[in-house]
Amino acid sequence: MEIENLSFPEAVKKVAEMEHLDVDAKYFADAAPATKESSEQKQLIDLNEQAVKLYHHILMNTKIGQPALDYLHKRGMTDETIVTYQLGYAPSQRLVKPFFDQRQVDYQLLRKSGLFSEGQDGSLRDRFVDRVMYPIRNANGQTVGFSGRLLSTDSDMPKYLNSPETELFNKRKILFNLDFARPNIRSKQPALLFEGFMDVITAFQAGIKSGIASMGTSLTEQQIYDIQRITREVIVCYDGDAPGQKAIKRAIDAFKETNHQLDLKVVSIPDGMDPDEFIRNRGGDKFQALLKNAQSPIDFELNFLKKQSNLQSEDGQAAYIAAALKLVATVSSGISRDLYLNRLAEEFSIDKEVLKQQLAPMIRRTATQRPVISAPVAPAQAVNQTPRPSDKVAVAQMQLLNRMLHNHDVWLKVQGTPGFAFVDEQYQMLYLLAEGYFAKFDDYNVATFSNMITEDSLQSLLIDIEMINLPQEPSPMEIDNDLDVIMRKAPVESELKQKQAELNQAAKIGDVDKQRQLMVDILKLEQQKRTKEQA
Known part of the structure; x- marks a missing residue:
């Protein structure tokens, strides 16, 4: 699997x-x-694989492909690498449509392949013309699309052209080179996240074989999830110029939004170069040295912030320090925070105690926003955490659902509890899906259950639940405590949602008296909720 x-x-x-x-x-x-859909997908994959062979043949064995081959050689690519990645060339002569016409491929299948553009009269023409072709494979190594790099320099056509969205190709879900990189990443190499195909391929040719790249888009939650499934170490290796630095900042923010537990680091390529250029000019060994000295996201963000600030004025310095303290407040280690304060105090000749006073309320605000248990962590790395009062319900739900899935006696006990329901909709949805699972299977298997879940958010929640650190066997007191926390919270939470819905409806029809009464009811329920949380 x-x-x-x-x-x-x-x-x-x-x-x-x-x-x-x-x-x-x-x-x-x-x-x-064996549905019609899965059969059609296999046909589309076969169509793409045939196109790969055709493009590759034109590149390697024909005169019309020679300029494209010369271009790749000038970029430092060897024939061995070209063959490994099955790179190709789509000529100006539009040979792909006649190629498939000779094989009498179904017209509707050709339309859905993404290999052709469709005219108003329904006619099909080669989508990729005069382009170096990079096959895009899914995690299983099947070709699901293409990216074509324009060979001509005097054209007003886009430099890169990707396959359109098809049944097979969704660029928000694809990570280029994941099929080649995964064995190397699993052998304890960090995943290297690049911006472009050439960065990945040049690194691979230089012996750096754990590179992957997103498809010309900002990093997505699905892509981060796929990375987290295979590694705990990621190094972001984007371009060293200003746009590349901004892209790194966006990538860091994307990782933050997923509440990841990755060991994330950042490489800044010197002299504004991209990784492909750096490796070709200075060699793979020098790039490996950059990887060894990769910096933390906080260090990168502080440097990035500094470049965006006007440190020549007192106002600019004050704004930078305030923003820097917000970043430092997100650091979980007290020792690391203290080191950053030392650096700020020394750099701007400020009393460290003054910085500490400003930092303290920021840390408290950050702590209340930070979830107790976030994205998946390896079992060996999981740490027992003492939840804050505001996290009791979330932790109780997570612990109880873990026990229910893995222990049939706990499952039966909870099912026999009158009026039981999880407080949060996501947990309740997993609970209902688990009911369907146990109706078909006697024993719990996380992989089989996971395959029944289609929503990414529920998949992520299940991983969180599986990865929490609990004693091997549940005690009756643990289960009773979790049930008590959830059951005391659930009725109030449910009634609050109902009252809020009624308030929204009263506002729509302009019933002021009803709105006033409902506001009183909601305030009382909020007070009950706080009292129960503190109990």
């Missing part, structure tokens, strides 16, 4: 085939039905 990114049933089937074992087909009937 992990190595080839397969579902649990698919992994069972694959291993059975490898070992020549017979497994009754009925076990896979529900998991992977």
Whole structure:
């Protein structure tokens, strides 16, 4: 499952085939039905694979492909690398449509492939013209799309052109080179996050084989989730120029929004170069040295902030220090915060105690906003945390659902509790999905259950639940305490939601008296809620 990114049933089937074992087909009937959709997707993948071979043949074996091959050689790419990545060339002559016409490929399939542009009369023409072609593979190594780099320099066409969104290709979900990089990342190499295909390929050619890249978009939650599934170490290696530095800042913010538990670091390429250029000019060894000296996100953000600030004026310095303290407040280690304060105090000749006084309320605000248990962490790294009062309900829900999934006696006990419901909708949804799971299966398997979940947010929550650090066996007191916390909170929370909905409706129709009464009711319920939280 992990190595080839397969579902649990698919992994069972694959291993059975490898070992020549017979497994009754009925076990896979529900998991992977041979639907028209899945059959069509296989046909589209086959279509893309044929296009890869055609583009690659034109590049390597024809005169019309020679300029494109010369371009790649000038970029420092060897024939071995070109073959490894199956790079190709889409010529100006538009040969792809006639190629598939000769093979009598279904017209509707060609329309859905993303390889062609459609005219108003329904006619199809090659989408990619005079472009060096980079096949885009999914995590299983199947070609799902292309990115074409324009060869001509005097054209007003876009420099890069990607396949359109298709049944197979969603650029927000794809990480370029993940299939090649994953074995290297699993062998304890950090995942290197690049901006462009050439960065990844040049690094690979130089022996740096754990590089991946997003598809010309800002990093997405799905891509971060896919990275977290295979590693705990990520180094962001974007371009060293101003746009590249801004892109690094966006990437750091994207990681923050997922509440990740990754060891995230940042490399700043000197002299405004991109990684491809740096490796070609200065060598892979020098780039490896940059990786070894990668800085923390906070260090990068402080430097980035400094470049955006006017430190020549007192107002500019004050604004920078205030913004820097906000960043320092997000650092969980007290020792690290103290070191950053020392640096600020020395740099601006400010009394450290003054900085501490300004920092203290920021730390308190950050602490109340920081979740107790965030994105997935490896079990060996998980740490028991003492929850704050405001986190009691979240922790109780997480602990109880973990116990319910892994212990059938706890499941039966909770199901037999009259009026039980989780407070938060996400936990309740997982609970309902688990009911459906246990209706089909006797024993709990996280991979099988995970395959039943389609929403990314619920997948992430399940990972969080699985990764919390709990004693091996639950005690009756633990279960009763969690139930008590949830049950005391649930009725008030439910009534609050109902009253808020009524208030919104009263506001729509302009019923002022009703709004006034409902506001009183909501205030009373909020007071009850706070009293119960403090109990």
